[in-house]
Amino acid sequence: MKEIEQRKTNKHIGHYFEGTDANWYIGRNLTDEEREVFRQRSIASHQAKIKALNGDGPPPIHKINVPKLNPEDLMPKLKQNHLKVLSLFSGGGGLDLGFDHAGFQHYESYEIMRDAAVTIVQNRPKWNVFYGEDGNVRNKNWKLLKDKIDVIHGGPPCQPFSLAGYQRGSEDDRDLFPEFIRAILEIKPKAFVAENVKALTNKKFETYLNQRIISPLSQDYKIFMFELSAASFGVPQKRDRVFLVGLRKDKISKKFVIPKSTHDFSHLLSNKNHQNPQQLSLFDELISDDSLLKCMGVREALGLPNIGYDALSPTIRSGLTGPRHTTSILSSVSAQKQWEKLEIWPNGVAKDRLSANQFVTKNGHFRLSVQDCGIMQGFPKSWVFNGAVYMILGQIGNSVAPPMAYHVAKELLNALI
Ligand SMILES: C[S@@+](CC[C@H](N)C(=O)[O-])C[C@H]1O[C@@H](n2cnc3c(N)ncnc32)[C@H](O)[C@@H]1O
Known part of the structure; x- marks a missing residue:
């Protein structure tokens, strides 16, 4: 029992892995050109964000959202x-x-x-x-x-x-x-x-x-x-x-x-958006069931205005996978199309709702915050995540x-x- 008893406190700080230095994380190898494209994109985005947060960007076009879904109820x-x-x-x-x-x-x-x-x-x-x-x-x-x-x-x-x-x-x-x-x-x-x-x-x-x-x-x-x-x-x-x-x-x-x-979510699948043909089964066999509660679409869940279209959010990708750490939750090309229809921007997720509101997206779509991503994964708002944005998205995207x-x-x- 010695080994475990000695460490019976979560305050123990031993040797730990910062970020994803843990050896389970393997980024995809990038060519120098690809790396440079990512670098330039992230510099431009960073500069635009700083400007926006200093009040020098375009004025906010959305209200700060108040989510309708409370995952505690689930x-x-x-x-x-x-x-x-x-x-x-x-x-x-x-x-x-x-x-x-x-x-x-x-x-x-x-x-x-x-x-x-x-x-x-x-x-x-x-x-x-x-x-x-x-x-x-x-x-x-x-x-x-x-x-x-x-x-x-x-x-x-x-x-x-x-x-x-x-x-x-x-x-x-x-x-x-x-x-x-x-x-x-x-x-x-x-x-x-x-x-x-x-x-x-x-x-x-x-x-x-x-x-x-x-x-x-x-x-x-x-x-x-x-x-x-x-x-x-x-x-x-x-x-x-x-x-x-x-x-x-x-x-x-x-x-x-x-x-x-x-919950029944068949009403949210009128425009099926399968990200991979091998993942059809659970969704294709769905028939609506009136005895169940209705699952909210992602817009309704996040408390966004009715635009006449709502659906499930595409699968959230973990911020710890892909070629490099990312503040995007975009998982595929078909997911991109779905996000566009939802008028939600899946990249450059903000650290909170105020920053998301101030940093207006180029196409005018709603910018997400990490708190919104938590709700989309079923975490109650009381569950507070630790770490930088990519790290939080990694925890959310990896979670059950x-x-x-x-x-x-x-x-x-x-x-x-
Ligand atoms: C799929 S995630 C688990 C998510 C978790 N079940 C949840 O619902 O939030 C797998 C986790 O295993 C952790 N991991 C990887 N190698 C490990 C190791 N050798 N010992 C302990 N944890 C490890 C990773 O850091 C990662 O957080």
């Missing part, structure tokens, strides 16, 4: 239960927050990136959050936590599987599923929840999924694998994720039920939409109690 807090959770790869706390609202108690959270971990610490000062080398899940002796943890949850980095990356799976040394599985095998919790990109279920990774993930766990755990759309839980964004939920065969009598949709996490946690709770 995940009403349940009373605290006795189940203790270990959070791995905690990022800026999307999964953690969903489990928290479902009443689980976080025993410890592990995240390598300091800025992300500090987000959790500042929102939940009493939690034990480990970061930097202390938060690195590699080489931890998880046996020390045996009998102390009921549930392990985590979203191992998706870069080895993501369509936006090289899809090298286990060949990619950022593949940390083996570490997640090691933690489960050493701790033997009652249940686990893993989250990842839908691409993990592609044919390409079938052998990997069966041999490296399911097989080592299936002796002790009954495993459920399913896909969910964040908009099915009222999050105004097109975002599908895959979940693997395991329950110990010898301990669990009740069966886990895959979370059912609380908290209301989606909440519904998984809630069903898990029903199966465990």
Whole structure:
């Protein structure tokens, strides 16, 4: 117990990674010309921003928005239960927050990136959050936590599987599923929840999924694998994720039920905007269901004026992927078209609503703030992110939409109690 007990405070500052010096981040190689284009663009944009914020730019053309969606309403807090959770790869706390609202108690959270971990610490000062080398899940002796943890949850980095990356799976040394599985095998919790990109279920990774993930766990755990759309839980964004939920065969009598949709978003898909043909399924099979609540479109959710068109926001891209760190949430060319129809500008996200209002976009479209992006991902406004804008967008874009996490946690709770 020594190693862990010594570090039982989130105030411990060990060796940590600033920004994304963490070795899981690999930017795309750029040619000198490409790098120069990016450099010039960012200098011009920076200068325009400084001018605008000094009051020397064009006058604001939009009112400061007051969001209509309150993500707290999508995940009403349940009373605290006795189940203790270990959070791995905690990022800026999307999964953690969903489990928290479902009443689980976080025993410890592990995240390598300091800025992300500090987000959790500042929102939940009493939690034990480990970061930097202390938060690195590699080489931890998880046996020390045996009998102390009921549930392990985590979203191992998706870069080895993501369509936006090289899809090298286990060949990619950022593949940390083996570490997640090691933690489960050493701790033997009652249940686990893993989250990842839908691409993990592609044919390409079938052998990997069966041999490296399911097989080592299936002796002790009954495993459920399913896909969910964040908009099915009222999050105004097109975002599908895959979940693997395991329950110990010898301990669990009740069966886990895959979370059912609380919201209908079929009305927001009249102009389907699939960013990738392999991601059609969840959206194509949708039929409207009057028994469900109506998911808001992104304009309505952000409290923007009615322009006669609304839809889900395209998938938010993480500010920590792509050729370099970015303050853009634009994920594809088709997403660009969708943003244009929505009259929302997905680049140069501002640090707050006042700056967004003052820094008028060239085409007159609405400029987003990081707080707006948080709402679009289902984070309540009370959840304050730490770090520079690109780093916050990285935490948001990497996260599990908290209301989606909440519904998984809630069903898990029903199966465990
Ligand atoms: C997909 S994100 C997880 C997001 C999180 N589940 C949420 O909902 O907000 C993966 C996280 O794993 C972290 N990570 C990468 N390598 C790690 C390591 N060796 N130890 C701990 N965390 C690591 C990354 O910094 C990143 O924040």
